[in-house]
Amino acid sequence: MNAKDNSLRVKHLYNRAGFGISYADLHKISRKNIEKIVAGLLKESKDDSITLVDGSESKRQMLVQAGLYAKKNLSDEEKKIRQEITRMQNEVSKDLNIAWIYKMINTTSPLREKMTLFWHGHFACRSNEPLYAQQLNNIQRTHGLGSFKTLLMEVSKSPAMLQYLNNQQNRKGKPNENFARELMELFTLGRGKYTENDIKESARSFTGWMYDKDGTFIFRQNLHDDGTKTFFGKTGNFDGENIIDLILAKPDTAEFIARKVYKFFVNDQPNEVHVKELGDHFYAANYDISALMKKMFTSDWFYSPENVGTKIKSPIEFLVGLSREFYVTYNKPQILIQLQSSLGQYLFNPPNVAGWPGGQNWIDSSSLMLRMRIPSLVLNDGEIDFSGKADPEDEAVIALNKNATANANNNAKPKSYVNANADWSKFLSTFPKGISPLELTEFLLQPKLNDKIVKMVSDNKGLRSTAVEITSMPEYQLV
Amino acid sequence: MNRRNFLRNTGFVAAGSLFVPAFMKPFEAMALDELSLYKNLVVVQLSGGNDGLNTVVPFGNDLYYQKRKSIAIKPEDVIKLNDMQGLNPNMAALQEIYDQGWMTIINDVGYPNPDRSHFRSMDIWQTGSDSNQFLSTGWIGRYLDSNCQTCKFPYTAIEVDDSLSLAMKGQTKKGIALKDPAALFRNTNNPFFKAVLQNDQEHLDEDNLGYLYKTMIETQSSASYIQNTSKIYQSKFTYPSSGFANQLKTVSKFISSGLKTRVYYVSLSGFDTHVNQIGQQGNLLKQYSEGMAAFIKDLKSNNKLDDTLVVTFSEFGRRVEQNASSGTDHGTANNMFVFGGRLKKQGIFNAAPNLSDLDSGDLKYQLDFRQVYGTILDKWLDVNNGDILNKKFNTLDFI
Numbered sequence: 024m025n026a027k028d029n030s031l032r033v034k035h036l037y038n039r040a041g042f043g044i045s046y047a048d049l050h051k052i053s054r055k056n057i058e059k060i061v062a063g064l065l066k067e068s069k070d071d072s073i074t075l076v077d078g079s080e081s082k083r084q085m086l087v088q089a090g091l092y093a094k095k096n097l098s099d100e101e102k103k104i105r106q107e108i109t110r111m112q113n114e115v116s117k118d119l120n121i122a123w124i125y126k127m128i129n130t131t132s133p134l135r136e137k138m139t140l141f142w143h144g145h146f147a148c149r150s151n152e153p154l155y156a157q158q159l160n161n162i163q164r165t166h167g168l169g170s171f172k173t174l175l176m177e178v179s180k181s182p183a184m185l186q187y188l189n190n191q192q193n194r195k196g197k198p199n200e201n202f203a204r205e206l207m208e209l210f211t212l213g214r215g216k217y218t219e220n221d222i223k224e225s226a227r228s229f230t231g232w233m234y235d236k237d238g239t240f241i242f243r244q245n246l247h248d249d250g251t252k253t254f255f256g257k258t259g260n261f262d263g264e265n266i267i268d269l270i271l272a273k274p275d276t277a278e279f280i281a282r283k284v285y286k287f288f289v290n291d292q293p294n295e296v297h298v299k300e301l302g303d304h305f306y307a308a309n310y311d312i313s314a315l316m317k318k319m320f321t322s323d324w325f326y327s328p329e330n331v332g333t334k335i336k337s338p339i340e341f342l343v344g345l346s347r348e349f350y351v352t353y354n355k356p357q358i359l360i361q362l363q364s365s366l367g368q369y370l371f372n373p374p375n376v377a378g379w380p381g382g383q384n385w386i387d388s389s390s391l392m393l394r395m396r397i398p399s400l401v402l403n404d405g406e407i408d409f410s411g412k413a414d415p416e417d418e419a420v421i422a423l424n425k426n427a428t429a430n431a432n433n434n435a436k437p438k439s440y441v442n443a444n445a446d447w448s449k450f451l452s453t454f455p456k457g458i459s460p461l462e463l464t465e466f467l468l469q470p471k472l473n474d475k476i477v478k479m480v481s482d483n484k485g486l487r488s489t490a491v492e493i494t495s496m497p498e499y500q501l502v
Numbered sequence: 503m504n505r506r507n508f509l510r511n512t513g514f515v516a517a518g519s520l521f522v523p524a525f526m527k528p529f530e531a532m533a534l535d536e537l538s539l540y541k542n543l544v545v546v547q548l549s550g551g552n553d554g555l556n557t558v559v560p561f562g563n564d565l566y567y568q569k570r571k572s573i574a575i576k577p578e579d580v581i582k583l584n585d586m587q588g589l590n591p592n593m594a595a596l597q598e599i600y601d602q603g604w605m606t607i608i609n610d611v612g613y614p615n616p617d618r619s620h621f622r623s624m625d626i627w628q629t630g631s632d633s634n635q636f637l638s639t640g641w642i643g644r645y646l647d648s649n650c651q652t653c654k655f656p657y658t659a660i661e662v663d664d665s666l667s668l669a670m671k672g673q674t675k676k677g678i679a680l681k682d683p684a685a686l687f688r689n690t691n692n693p694f695f696k697a698v699l700q701n702d703q704e705h706l707d708e709d710n711l712g713y714l715y716k717t718m719i720e721t722q723s724s725a726s727y728i729q730n731t732s733k734i735y736q737s738k739f740t741y742p743s744s745g746f747a748n749q750l751k752t753v754s755k756f757i758s759s760g761l762k763t764r765v766y767y768v769s770l771s772g773f774d775t776h777v778n779q780i781g782q783q784g785n786l787l788k789q790y791s792e793g794m795a796a797f798i799k800d801l802k803s804n805n806k807l808d809d810t811l812v813v814t815f816s817e818f819g820r821r822v823e824q825n826a827s828s829g830t831d832h833g834t835a836n837n838m839f840v841f842g843g844r845l846k847k848q849g850i851f852n853a854a855p856n857l858s859d860l861d862s863g864d865l866k867y868q869l870d871f872r873q874v875y876g877t878i879l880d881k882w883l884d885v886n887n888g889d890i891l892n893k894k895f896n897t898l899d900f901i
Contacts, residue, residue, distance in 0.1 A: 096826050102777065149621065204634065291710075335710050365665050374668070375625055380638035383713050387666045388656075388721035389679035391714065392689055470711060479697065496698055497714040 041133025278302030612867025643672030
C-alpha cells in the first residue's frame, strides 16, 4: 500500500476510534502499518477515572436528604436545606458533564473515551445524584475495553442503574420487571429473543439486588425470592448472576453487541455479513471487547469507501472533534452544556433507556443550521469571511447582519455568545509550510471533494478563512 | 427510483442560479383556491406535569378538600362550569372563551401502566407509544412521514422554539423549529450558505450527505417562504407580555397570513410544583389563560378560528393527595383542553375524575391519550390514525 493510502486509512481510524488526529501526528504515525497502530491505540488507552465528585460530601448530603425525605412536616429551615442540596447536586452534575467533555477534548487515550461514550449510550441511564452518575461513567471507562461480562455485571450492580430501572423496588413477592426487561431488550439480546415469561422469571432472580445508604451494592437475602425459576427452558434456583451467565451463553448476545458497535463505529446501515463475522469473533473471544475492536479496526471492509466519510457525527463527536482540531478554549464552559442540549445530545441525560437513536435522527433543520454556525462562532466570532460575489438580495442580508452585529456591540455584549478562542498559531504550526488551501481542505473533510468545493477553496486567500469555511459546510458533518 | 433520477426524468433540474427543485418551492406553484379552508392544528405542551385537579377543580367533591388541606381552591373562588367542576381563578380570561363554546375539557386522559418520570412520560406522550415501548419518532413526525395530501411541504409542521421536540420528528421528515422567522431567514440566506447550495445537483442522493443537503435546501426554502409570506402581516391584536403569549402571537401571524402549515407546536414549562404550588401554578395558569384567550380572539377576528384546533396536554397529572410541602408529587391521568370554532361537543366532555376509586393514590384514566390523537388525525388531519399510531384507536366526538 502506498504512503498516501495508508495515511487516509489512519485518518479514518483515528476519526472513528477517537476524535480525529492532527496533521503532524498523522504523518508521523502513518509510517507504521494498521495492525501496529491499532495495537498501539488499544495499549495507550489507559484508564483514568473521573474523580470530580467528592464521595464523602455527596454521601453526607444524601444522608441528610434521606432523613428529610422520611419526615412528614418540614420546618422552613429544613425545606431550605433540602432545596440547597438539590441546587448543589444540579451544580455538580453540570460540572461533571463539563469534566467529561473536557476529558474527551484533552485525552491522550482517545479510544478509551470513545468506548466510554459508546457504552454511555448503550447502558443509557440518568441519575440526579452526581456521585452515582460519575460511578457509572467510571465503570464504563474502566471496563469499556475489557470483558463485556464484567462490564455488564458492574453496570447491573451500580446504584445509578439499580435506581433508574427500579431494581430498588424489585422484591420477593412484589417483583418489578423494569430492569429484567431492559437487560434483555436493550443491553444484551434485543427484541424477540426471549419470552414474557423469561422476563417475569429473571425479574424474580434479581430481587434483592440493591444499594445501601453509602451507595454500595448489597445483596439483600431477605428480599430475594429464592424459589425455583424457569428461564430459557432451564429450571433452577437462579440468582441475578446466573441469569446474566445464561444470557451471555447465547451467541445472540454477542451478535447484538457487535451490531451496535458496528452501527456506532462503522456504518448506520449494518452489513449483516460483517456483523455476523464480528459477533462470532466476539463470542469465541469470550466477550473480550478489545478483541472485538481489534478485529473490526483491522478488517479491510472497515476502510472501504462506503464506510469512509459517510457517517453523521454525533453532536459530541462534532463538538469534541472541532475543539481538539483547533485547540479551542471556552471562556464560559457552560456553553458546552447549552450546545449539547441544543444539538440533541446532552451527556448524562439520554432521552430514555434506549439511548440516542443516532444517524439521521441527529439532523433536523434547526440542529443542522446550528451545527453549520458553530464553527464560525467558535473559531471566528461568528463571521464567515466569504468573498464570493454578492447579488442584490445578499446585500440586504449582509446589511441586516451588520445591523444585528452593531446592535449587539452597542449593548457591549461579546461578539459571539459562544465566547471561545481557537489557538490558530498552534493549529497552523501542525501543518508543513506552504500547504495550500486545497490540501488543508482535503485534510479537514472526510468525504471525497467534489468540483464545487475544489472551486470554492481554489479562489481562496488564506488558510484561516479556508478552515472556517470548510468547517461550516454540510460535508464537515460527516466522519 | 432515487431522487436524482427522479429529477432528471421529470426535467426538474433547474438551470442557472440557486438550485431548488420545483416540488420544494410550492408557494409559487400554488393555486389560489388552495388558500382558503386550510385546517390548522396547534399543540400546546405544558411541561413539568400540570396539576389537573387544581386547574379544573372538582369543587363539588368533598374528597378533594380532604386530600388537599392547604392547597385546595375554595369553592367561592372557583369559576364554576357545572355543579362539580370549575376553573382555577387564575384562568378567568378563559371564561368568555368557554361561554362562547370555543373550549372543551376532556377529563382523565392517560394510558395503561403510567410512568411517573418526566422524561419517560413526555416521550410516551410525544411519540404516542405504549409505556414499555421505545419509539424514536413522534406522532406528528409520523404524520409527516405518511406523505398525505396535506403534509407534503417541509414547513407542514412548525415548532415555535429553538430546537425541535421529538413529537415533530419522523423517520424521513421532520418539522422545522424557529423562534423568529427573520433570524432563520438571515441565517439560511447567509451568502456563504447560499454559495454552498449554488448549482448543487451532486448531493440529492439518498445517502447521508444527500440527506444533509436536502435538509439544508428545505430549510432555506422554508425560511424564505415563511418570511416572505408572513412579513407583511401585522396583528392588530394586543397580547399579554409573556414568552408564551409571544409564541402564540407568532403562530397567529403565521395562520392569519395564510401560511400553508398544518401543525404548530408551542410549550410552557415550570409545572413541576412539588413545593408551594399555589403561587407558582397560579402564575403559570394565568400566563396560559391570558395568552390563550388573546390567541383565540385574534383568530376569531381574522376569521380563522373555524379552521383552527388547539389542543393542550401535560405529561402527567399529579397525585390526588397533596404532599407535606404544600405541593403535589408526580401522578397519572390528567385533563386536556381543546379549543376551536367548530367543536362538536363544547364544555365538559366526560365525567369528572373519580376521587374515591384510585390506583395507589393516583387517578385511573378514562380515556387513552391516543384516542384524542386518533380523533384529531382522523377527523382534522384527514389521515387514518392506525397508520400513524401503529394501531387503530377509537375516535371521540369532540370534533
